[in-house]
Amino acid sequence: xxxxxxxxxxxxxxxxxxxxxxxxxxxxxxxxxxxxxxxxxxxxxxxxxxxxxxxxxxxxxxxxxxxxxxxxxxxxxxxxxxxxxxxxxxxxxxxxxxxxxxxxxxxxxxxxxxxxxxxxxxxxxxxxxxxxxxxxxxxxxxxxxxxxxxxxxxxxxxxxxxxxxxxxxxxxxxxxxxxxxxxxxxxxxxxxxxxxxxxxxxxxxxxxxxxxxxxxxxxxxxxxxxxxxxxxxxxxxxxxxxxxxxxxxxxxxxxxxxxxxxxxxxxxxxxxxxxxxxxxxxxxxxxxxxxxxxxxxxxxxxxxxxxxxxxxxxxxxxxxxxxxxxxxxxxxxxxxxxxxxxxxxxxxxxxxxxxxxxxxxxxxxxxxxxxxxxxxxxxxxxxxxxxxxxxxxxxxxxxxxxxxxxxxxxxxxxxxxxxxxxxxxxxxxxxxxxxxxxxxxxxxxxxxxxxxxxxxxxxxxxxxxxxxxxxxxxxxxxxxxxxxxxxxxxxxxxxxxxxxxxxxxxxxxxxxxxxxxxxxxxxxxxxxxxxxxxxxxxxxxxxxxxxxxxxxxxxxxxxxxxxxxxxxxxxxxxxxxxxxxxxxxxxxxxxxxxxxxxxxxxxxxxxxxxxxxxxxxxxxxxxxxxxxxxxxxxxxxxxxxxxxxxxxxxxxxxxxxxxxxxxxxxxxxxxxxxxxxxxxxxxxxxxxxxxxxxxxxxxxxxxxxxxxxxxxxxxxxxxxxxxxxxxxxxxxxxxxxxxxxxxxxxxxxxxxxxxxxxxxxxxxxxxxxxxxxxxxxxxxxxxxxxxxxxxxxxxxxxxxxxxxxxx
Numbered sequence: 122x123x124x125x126x127x128x129x130x131x132x133x134x135x136x137x138x139x140x141x142x143x144x145x146x147x148x149x150x151x152x153x154x155x156x157x158x159x160x161x162x163x164x165x166x167x168x169x170x171x172x173x174x175x176x177x178x179x180x181x182x183x184x185x186x187x188x189x190x191x192x193x194x195x196x197x198x199x200x201x202x203x204x205x206x207x208x209x210x211x212x213x214x215x216x217x218x219x220x221x222x223x224x225x226x227x228x229x230x231x232x233x234x235x236x237x238x239x240x241x242x243x244x245x246x247x248x249x250x251x252x253x254x255x256x257x258x259x260x261x262x263x264x265x266x267x268x269x270x271x272x273x274x275x276x277x278x279x280x281x282x283x284x285x286x287x288x289x290x291x292x293x294x295x296x297x298x299x300x301x302x303x304x305x306x307x308x309x310x311x312x313x314x315x316x317x318x319x320x321x322x323x324x325x326x327x328x329x330x331x332x333x334x335x336x337x338x339x340x341x342x343x344x345x346x347x348x349x350x351x352x353x354x355x356x357x358x359x360x361x362x363x364x365x366x367x368x369x370x371x372x373x374x375x376x377x378x379x380x381x382x383x384x385x386x387x388x389x390x391x392x393x394x395x396x397x398x399x400x401x402x403x404x405x406x407x408x409x410x411x412x413x414x415x416x417x418x419x420x421x422x423x424x425x426x427x428x429x430x431x432x433x434x435x436x437x438x439x440x441x442x443x444x445x446x447x448x449x450x451x452x453x454x455x456x457x458x459x460x461x462x463x464x465x466x467x468x469x470x471x472x473x474x475x476x477x478x479x480x481x482x483x484x485x486x487x488x489x490x491x492x493x494x495x496x497x498x499x500x501x502x503x504x505x506x507x508x509x510x511x512x513x514x515x516x517x518x519x520x521x522x523x524x525x526x527x528x529x530x531x532x533x534x535x536x537x538x539x540x541x542x543x544x545x546x547x548x549x550x551x552x553x554x555x556x557x558x559x560x561x562x563x564x565x566x567x568x569x570x571x572x573x574x575x576x577x578x579x580x581x582x583x584x585x586x587x588x589x590x591x592x593x594x595x596x597x598x599x600x601x602x603x604x605x606x607x608x609x610x611x612x613x614x615x616x617x618x619x620x621x622x623x624x625x626x627x628x629x630x631x632x633x634x635x636x637x638x639x640x641x642x643x644x645x646x647x648x649x650x651x652x653x654x655x656x657x658x659x660x661x662x663x664x665x666x667x668x669x670x671x672x673x674x675x676x677x678x679x680x681x682x683x684x685x686x687x688x689x690x691x692x693x694x695x696x697x698x699x700x701x702x703x704x705x706x707x708x709x710x711x712x713x714x715x716x717x718x719x720x721x722x723x724x725x726x727x728x729x730x731x732x733x734x735x736x737x738x739x740x741x742x743x744x745x746x747x748x749x750x751x752x753x754x755x756x757x758x759x760x761x762x763x764x765x766x767x768x769x770x771x772x773x774x775x776x777x778x779x780x781x782x783x784x785x786x787x788x789x790x791x792x793x794x795x796x797x798x799x800x801x802x803x804x805x806x807x808x809x810x811x812x813x814x815x816x817x818x819x820x821x822x823x824x825x826x827x828x829x830x831x832x833x834x835x836x837x838x839x840x841x842x843x844x845x846x847x848x849x850x851x852x853x854x855x856x857x858x859x860x861x862x863x864x865x866x867x868x869x870x871x872x873x874x875x876x877x878x879x880x881x882x883x884x885x886x887x888x889x890x891x892x893x894x895x896x897x898x899x900x901x902x903x904x905x906x907x908x909x910x911x912x913x914x915x916x917x918x919x920x921x922x923x924x925x926x927x928x
Contacts, residue, residue, distance in 0.1 A: 127161040130212050135159050136895055138852040139872070143173050145219040150174070155210075155217060156195065163210045164195040165217055174206075177219070182226035243793065245814045247281075248735035251823025253744045254278035257728030264721040270295045271304055275728075278744075279821040286314040286821050307455040316820050318791055321351040323820075328456055331444040334467040335492045336510035336522045337481050338555035342465070343458040344446015351438055377412040432479055432496050432506075434471035441468040448485065448554065461485045463554055469494070479508075488514040488552045492522075503529040512552045517559025520551030536574040543568050549591065565589040578607040595624030603636070613640040621656070632656075659684045668695045670742070670787050671765065671772045686712050699776050700740040701729040732784055735825025741775050741784025747818035750782035751775070751798050754829025761801045762828045782825075793817045798828055806835040806916020808882045834884040834909050838919030840877045847877030848924055853894035853904060855881055871904075887911035894924065 122128060131137060137157040142149045143165075150173040154166040167190045175183060182205070189204050190196055198208040205223035210216075260272040273294030280287045289311035296305050312327030329342040332350075376388050434440060448460030462485065469479035479494035492510035499505065506526040513519050524545045531538035544567045552559035568586040575581070583602040590596055601619020608614060616637045623631045638652030649664040661682045668676025679692040693706035704726045711717040732739050737750040751764045764783040765774035775783035785796055796816060800809050809828055816824060840848040853871035860866065871892055873879045884890065892904040905922050 125160040130161050130163065130210055131157040131159065133159075133850055135851065137850050138870075138895065139215070142214075142216045143170070143219065144216050145177055145222070149216075150177070150219075153217060154195075157210075162197050163217070164197050165208075166195050167193050170196075174219075177222060177228060178226055179228045182222075242815045243817055245816050245824055245826060247747075247816075247819060247822040248825050250280075250282050251732075251734035251748075251825075252278065252280040253730055253732040253748060253823065255728065255730050255743050257726055257743075259724065259726045261722060261724040264723070265719075277309075281819070281822050284315060284819070286316075288312060288314060288821060310456070314820060318819070320349070322347065322349045329444050329446060331465050332442045332467070333465065334469065334479055334481050335494045335508045336524065336553075337465065337467065337483055337490070337492055338553035340463065340465065340554040341449045341451075341456060342444055342446035342463060343449060343456060344444065346442070346444035346446075348442045350440045350442075351435070374413050374415040377414075432469050432471060432477040432494060434469060434477065436471055436473045439468070439470040442466055461487060465554060467492075481510075483554045485554060485557075487516070487557045488512060488554060490553050501529070502531070503527065510551070512550075512559070514550070514552035514557055514559055516557060517550040517552040520548040520559055522547050522551045533574075536576070538574060539570075539572045541568075541570045562591055562594055563588050564591045580605045590624060597621070597623045611641055611643045613642070614638070615640070619656075657684055668697055669772075670774055671697065672699055672774070672776065673697065683714075688712065688714055688717050690717055697742060699778065700742075700780055701727060702742045703727045730784065730786065732823065734823030737782045737825045737827075739775070739777070739782035739784040740780040742786050744784075744786045746790050746820070747788040747822045747824075749785040749788060749796055749816070749824035749826060751785065751826045751828055752777055752782040753800065754827055754831075754833070756831070756833060757800060757803070757807075757829050760803065762798060763801060764796065764798050788816070788818050788824075790818050790820045790822070796824075796826075798826065800828060804915035806837075807914070808833050808835055830883070832883040832885045834886055834913050834915055834917060836881045836884060836907065836909070836917040836919055838879060839921045840873050840879060840904070840924050841921060842924055847875075848873055848894070849875045849877060851894050853892060853901075856891045856893070857885070858889045858891050858906070884909050884917070886913050 136159055139155055139157070140152050141155050143151060143153045151169075153169045153173060156164045158164065171183070171187055171190065174186070178186065186204055186206065190200065193200065201208060205221075205226050206219065207221040209218050209220050211218050255275075255277050257275045258272045259275070260269075262269055271294075273292060275290070275292045277290035278288070290309040291307060292309065293306045294304065296303050296307065308328075310328035310330075312325050312329065315324045316322070317324075325346050325348075327343065329344060329346050331339065331342060331346065332348055333339050443464070443466035445464045446462070447458035448463045449456040449458050450460060451457050463483070464485075465481075465483045467479060467481040469477070471477040476495050476497050481490075481492035481494075483490040483492075490510055490512040492508065494506070494508040496507070497505045504527070506524075506528070508524045510522045511519075512521070522545070524543070526541065526543045528542075529540040531540075544565070546565050547561040547563065549561060549564070550559045551561060566586070566588050568584070570582065570584045572580065572582045581602055581604045585598075585600040587598040588596065599619060599621040601617055601621075603615060603617030605613060605615045614637075616635070618633070618635050620633050621631055634654065634656035636652065636654045636656075638650060641649040646669075647664075647666045649662075651662045653660045659682065661680065663678070663680040665678035666676055668674040674697040675694065677692075677694040679690070681690045682688070688711050689708065691706060691708040693704065695704040696702065705724070707721065707723045709718045710720040712719070728743055730741050730744050732741060732744060732748055732750060734748070734750050737752050739750045739752075741748075749764065751762045753760055753762045762777045762783050763773040763775070764785040765772060773783075774785050774787060777783040783798075788794065788796070794816060795813055797813050799812060800807075803809055808830065810830070814826060818824070840851075842848050851873050854868040855871045856868045857864075857866045869881070869883060871879065871881065871894070881890075881892075886909050889906060889908045891906050894902045894904050896902045902924075904924055907917075907919055909917055
């Protein structure tokens with residue numbers, strides 16, 4: 122106990138102002154201004170306290186507490202008597218602790234609420250106008266060819282003015298026709314985008330990539346559209362994975378199929394529509410990942426599941442999309458909207474205590490399609506999904522489609538099993554906007570899968586599928602099982618057996634087969650695999666080490682495949698520089714290993730990005746969404762600014778230089794995130810700022826950050842009392858004396874540590890300052906004055922100073 126009859130929380134016998142955390146039940150609610158008085162009381166700011174307590178109190182309690190503290194700029198714990206809220210001060214942690222809130226005053230807490238973006242700490246807003254342009258050149262040289270096509274140049278980018286975004290993509294390259302080829306410029310897409318993020322709604326005008334659901338089919342439109350999605354408020358795609366198991370590519374791309382995390386096949390595909398519903402790939406597992414990398418270097422990850430897209434909305438949420446425009450039937454070249462006017466749209470709603478529903482509509486003069494979805498969650502941890510569609514086509518006539526899926530999840534105390542059964546039927550005349558003729562080669566498809574975990578290291582997946590052909594195509598079926606065993610953290614072995622029967626015209630691959638593979642994955646960047654499949658007599662070894670979005674990052678890998686009388690070897694490497702990125706790959710083909718290299722092809726790609734925001738310009742690597750430009754203040758001279766998510770070990774994303782500002786190209790829309798920065802070799806005492814900013818970028822927005830300031834100097838010193846003792850833990854203020862026209866500076870806080878040391882930042886060179894300290898009972902004592910030299914390089918040492926205090 123102290124001399125004032127209270128716990129001795131302030132041994133210095135004078136008022137001390139500080140900022141401390143306010144905590145409740147072990148978690149920090151935020152920082153709050155506090156004064157420790159000379160008589161061992163503590164007072165905290167009323168406005169800050171009411172704001173920080175908002176998530177803890179319900180509406181009635183917040184209003185009652187605000188009324189109780191009305192008229193008080195600050196208060197102590199005694200002012201909260203009879204309110205149900207109690208406070209204390211913990212000197213060991215320098216924190217104010219909320220020790221009690223009565224149960225009837227507490228707000229309802231969601232125990233399993235997803236993380237929310239904290240918008241209160243956003244420190245930087247996007248530029249009013251920003252733009253970026255991605256440029257890349259791709260050249261392929263076939264060694265045995267008599268001629269070489271000119272390189273393909275890819276352009277894509279976006280401009281944002283206020284809340285409106287214009288985005289587009291185009292290419293200059295060889296175009297092949299039925300009779301000749303030409304080197305020409307083509308537009309891939311161009312559109313205007315306007316977002317209402319508070320309503321989860323996006324509007325667009327121009328070349329559209331309509332979202333589809335259930336039994337709907339994708340078709341490219343030129344017109345207007347609107348999309349409302351809470352959970353998937355994301356960017357557009359140049360590749361579309363349809364629910365009927367078709368992949369639509371709008372640009373030449375490299376497609377990698379991965380099954381249960383293992384590379385199954387890598388294929389180079391031209392623009393077009395690809396159906397893989399009858400491939401063995403899909404019968405193996407529902408865990409299918411498809412990576413699409415187009416010629417511009419953009420990479421997208423698509424997911425495939427064995428059942429149709431469920432209504433995966435949060436209870437009470439809904440989504441919809443509506444798109445109207447002229448249809449285009451071209452892929453990979455400039456859209457040609459010579460088709461009929463069409464509409465495609467959907468609406469899906471998840472209720473709290475009723476089955477979710479989804480409806481869809483696609484209309485044109487050639488075909489009209491109505492679709493529907495619903496699901497029922499059963500009491501045994503199962504779920505039934507139903508979807509269907511009916512169509513009327515000018516060519517095909519009337520048709521329908523039906524789908525049924527059953528899912529069951531088994532939770533076994535840390536282990537889990539799952540069972541999925543899916544059946545689909547397409548009538549002979551079911552037509553869609555993407556299939557107006559109603560050509561359906563498969564009438565019935567049935568698939569089932571069961572995954573069982575024996576323990577945390579051993580798991581099996583068993584699958585069965587059946588396809589009933591139509592129009593002369595026979596039936597096919599397949600049944601098999603694959604086991605996965607994790608030897609340790611780095612090694613995994615997988616093996617499987619299956620039996621398949623395909624129609625006579627596709628007899629290759631029918632019969633019994635085995636598969637075995639060994640995977641080595643020491644970390645998330647490196648992966649090696651060797652595997653063999655008897656069905657296709659396929660042997661393959663591969664290695665991949667992915668690069669990072671950092672300066673001087675290198676990625677490389679290779680794959681060697683042998684199948685019957687065909688051997689293919691491919692190696693590739695990528696390099697990320699400050700202002701560009703480059704990749705090279707070489708493929709060799711032959712009938713055997715001794716003949717490998719009979720045909721050789723080498724591809725080289727180089728890409729860069731030009732970016733502008735808030736008066737700054739920078740050259741960097743590819744931007745896919747939002748970005749930030751960081752440039753040094755003029756008083757930093759030629760010193761460089763570095764930008765990145767992590768500055769440890771000099772791992773930077775971008776660096777400023779002769780080509781402009783540092784470019785941070787790795788920012789995602791509508792997600793609060795932290796951007797770090799630093800200055801290489803700054804002057805001693807130079808104030809570069811906090812070194813971090815918090816942002817929540819809108820769609821394809823740009824930020825401009827000037828690192829440094831006119832008030833860059835700092836001063837240090839030691840403050841002593843008249844007896845020569847350190848002035849410990851005293852607060853005060855620093856005021857600019859020689860104020861110039863149009864200046865209205867606010868005083869900044871001043872304080873000393875336990876041995877009288879102090880540091881003052883944000884000082885202007887060539888200016889004079891006054892330091893005043895707070896005395897007892899709220900008095901202000903004149904401390905000392907000092908002048909910052911005009912030629913300072915950042916740090917001013919004031920040495921030992923004498924104050925007017927006697928103790």
